[in-house]
Amino acid sequence: MHCHAHAIEVDHLNYRYQDGTLALYGVSFLISHGMRVALLGPNGAGKSTLIEHLNGIILPQEGRILIEDVVVGPNTLATVRERVGIVFQDPDNMLFMTSIAQDVAFGPLNMGLDGAEVEKRTNYALDAVSLSEKRDKPGMHLSFGQKKRAALATVLSMQPRVLVLDEPTSNLDPRAKRNMSELLEHLDITLLIATHDMELAWNMCDTAIVLDEGRIVCMGDAHGIMRNEKLMLEHGLEVPPSARCQQ
Amino acid sequence: MQIPIGSYVPGDSAVHRADPRAKLLVTFFLVAALFTLKSWYLIVALCTVMMLVCVIARINVRTFLRMLKPVLWIGAFTLIVNSFSFVGGFHFILPGFMRGMFFVVRLFVVMGSTALITLTTSPVALTDGIAIMMRPLARLRVPVEDVAMMISIGIRFIPTIAEEIDRIILAQTARGATFNEGSLLKRARAWIPVLIPLFVGLFRRADALARSMDARCYTGIGRTHLRELKLKLSDVALMVVSGLLFVLIVGGVIR
Numbered sequence: 001m002h003c004h005a006h007a008i009e010v011d012h013l014n015y016r017y018q019d020g021t022l023a024l025y026g027v028s029f030l031i032s033h034g035m036r037v038a039l040l041g042p043n044g045a046g047k048s049t050l051i052e053h054l055n056g057i058i059l060p061q062e063g064r065i066l067i068e069d070v071v072v073g074p075n076t077l078a079t080v081r082e083r084v085g086i087v088f089q090d091p092d093n094m095l096f097m098t099s100i101a102q103d104v105a106f107g108p109l110n111m112g113l114d115g116a117e118v119e120k121r122t123n124y125a126l127d128a129v130s131l132s133e134k135r136d137k138p139g140m141h142l143s144f145g146q147k148k149r150a151a152l153a154t155v156l157s158m159q160p161r162v163l164v165l166d167e168p169t170s171n172l173d174p175r176a177k178r179n180m181s182e183l184l185e186h187l188d189i190t191l192l193i194a195t196h197d198m199e200l201a202w203n204m205c206d207t208a209i210v211l212d213e214g215r216i217v218c219m220g221d222a223h224g225i226m227r228n229e230k231l232m233l234e235h236g237l238e239v240p241p242s243a244r245c246q247q
Numbered sequence: 248m249q250i251p252i253g254s255y256v257p258g259d260s261a262v263h264r265a266d267p268r269a270k271l272l273v274t275f276f277l278v279a280a281l282f283t284l285k286s287w288y289l290i291v292a293l294c295t296v297m298m299l300v301c302v303i304a305r306i307n308v309r310t311f312l313r314m315l316k317p318v319l320w321i322g323a324f325t326l327i328v329n330s331f332s333f334v335g336g337f338h339f340i341l342p343g344f345m346r347g348m349f350f351v352v353r354l355f356v357v358m359g360s361t362a363l364i365t366l367t368t369s370p371v372a373l374t375d376g377i378a379i380m381m382r383p384l385a386r387l388r389v390p391v392e393d394v395a396m397m398i399s400i401g402i403r404f405i406p407t408i409a410e411e412i413d414r415i416i417l418a419q420t421a422r423g424a425t426f427n428e429g430s431l432l433k434r435a436r437a438w439i440p441v442l443i444p445l446f447v448g449l450f451r452r453a454d455a456l457a458r459s460m461d462a463r464c465y466t467g468i469g470r471t472h473l474r475e476l477k478l479k480l481s482d483v484a485l486m487v488v489s490g491l492l493f494v495l496i497v498g499g500v501i502r
Contacts (some may be wrong), residue, residue, distance in 0.1 A: 058457050086462045092407075093455040096400050098370045102473075104497060107463035109471050116472055140407060158463065 006066070006164045007033045007190045008084075010056065013063035015049055015214075023049045024214045027063070031192065033161070038201035038222055039194040041211035041235030048089075050211065051164050051191040054192070064244040067162070082111060085160030089167040091151035095139025100131060100150050103139060107158040118157075125157035129183060145176030149183065155223075162190045169197045198240035202226055210235055254314065255369050261481075262304035262367045269374030269482035270368060274360050276493035281353050283497050290352055297359050304367045314362035315355055323352040375400040375476055393467045400456070409449060415441050 008031040015024040023046045028229050031037055041047050053065055056077045063074040067080050085107075097103045098198045108118040121209055126132045129149040134142060143213045148168065157165065169177045169183065181200050184191065195201055201208060201222060208222040211222060218225060225231065227243050257263075264272075267385065284290055329347030332340050364373070378395035385391045416426070421439050426437045463498055495501045 040370075052458070055462055078466075081462060081464045088455070088462075090455065090461055093452065094404055094459045096456055098399065098403050102371060105473050106465070109473065110464035110466070112469050114469055114471060115473055115475070118471070138403065146416075154463065175455055218370075 002103060006030050007035070007068065008192070009066040010050075010053075011064050011066070013050075013053065013060055013065065015046075015053070015058065015061050015091050024053075027211075027214070027216055029192065029209060029219055031162075031217060033190050035207055036191045036205045037193070038205035038208040039192060040196075040198075040201060040208055040235075040237055041213060041217075042224075045211045045235075046214040047211055049214075051086060051166055051192075051194055054162075054164055055081045055086055057086075067230075082158060083160055084162045084164060085155035087152050087155050087163070087165045087168065089170060090138070091147035094151040094154050095142075098138055099136050100139055100142070101135040103150065104135075104153045104157045107154060110245060111158065121157040121159065125153040126185075128155045132203055143176075144174055145179060147182060148172060148176070152180075152183070156187075160189070161193065164185065164192045164194075166194050167196065168193060169200050171194065173185075195210055196237075198226060198238055200244060202210065202240040202242050210237070212236070253366060254310070256306060256310060256366050257369075258305055258367065260304045260367070262300055262363075265367075265369050265485065266476055266478050266482040267372045268380055268476065268478070269375055269485050270364050271373075271456075272486050273489040274364055276489045277360050278357050280493050280496040281356055284353070287349070289501065290349070290356070291495065293356055294352065297356060297363065300363055304363070306363070306366055309361070310366065311362065314366065315358050318354055318358045322354055325350050325354070350487065370399060372400045372476075374402075375472060379476060388466060392470055396465075396467070408445075408449070412441065412445060415444050 008029075010027055010029050013024055013027040014022070025124050027046075027050060031063065037209060039047050039050070053072070054067070056072045057073065062074065067083050068080075070076050070083070071141070072077050072080050086173065086189075095103045097106060101122055105118050105120045110122050113121070122135075125136055129152055131142075131146060131150055131153060134146065134150075140145060142150060152165075152168070169180050172180060177197070181204060184193075184204060191204070193201065205222045207220065208225045209219045210217040210225060210231070217235060218231070223243065226240055227246075229239050231237075232239050281290075281293065284293075301308075326344070326347040329350070330339060332338055332342040332343065353399065368376075374395045377398065378391055381389070381391045420426075424437060424440060426434065428434070429437075492501070
């Protein structure tokens, strides 16, 4: 379907905070269309900083990022943000309009789409996350699990080619967690999921990237990496229960 | 903490359906005319119109009166100050009382008519209306869309901030803070440990919000609207009639 070889190409990306701390160092990887990639690493590894580079919220200080054939830079932000959708960890920061439907329509309206198309996309996205009935409710009146799903809908309505999720299952109860992972399972889209939920990564992803102290430790087959107990423990991670069952 | 802002009551009455621009303009004419009025007849007439709008919009009397609560104390103060005199001993003066009543009724009509807008217009429609009315200012490089977005987000976050304040008060109370003991200065000081984390939290939230808006292509330019507002004939008629009445009242033709 896509003529571009890679959905995301990150090439020798460096990023230093204002206080001089190195957040990312020499980060390079390729993600092809259709891949489902888990971004693993301990707190403070640089996962969120890396994610924010992918649609130009942070611009590369050194190195470069390509989204399909477009280099991320000040002049390509609109294109890049239409192609890469980010779902942030805290849904409260994504639901700021007076109703869920308005929140879901926010992105498409910014893209300059006409009213009928926005309405169509809003309905599609709300349907995909099973929140059509709550469309006129303000975000703050939803349960946390519903808020997480609504936050996902706000990005799905933009129909991005790559979906980047920061901790999609954090703070969710087991049922909401199951709902979220079933929902993600059914999405036909390139996924990059930054998560500490090893079970989600195990079930959902075919590839894993381990990031620690701003550097890529390894990238490869998700199950192979997650089974490696020594590697997991060394980088503040753990082998998921499902992997132990198989061993 | 209860805050009576953003208290839209959904409905499908003629008042609800009227264009927000028409409602804003009519209210503007009404409020401006009120300040030039000198006769009771017209004040009573305007009160009657306001009540009539309330009935058509099917607004519960209690809901409407609750909106007037914030000006209750100002009204009471105005009435007392006007009604009594200390000159030649403390005594009640009827003309003063009548003048006070005139001010109070005027104040309540201003508050009531603006409350009617927020009760019958959704915040989204209201900000859309304000944005369109402000459009000419865009030529002077005023960021009209941004201002409308700020108003909309501001309204949306009032309850969230109230919740945040409650949460911080609770956390500080759990650690032994007291807010209603001691002198006025001590009580004021007790609020410092509430306000500092509140503002730190608000700035952090504003930053996260901005990033999430950026990520969804927000630039404030070239943004489309879900439903373009279209003035109906009835809206135009409403604006023309109220504008005419305004001119006649201000011009002193209707006294």
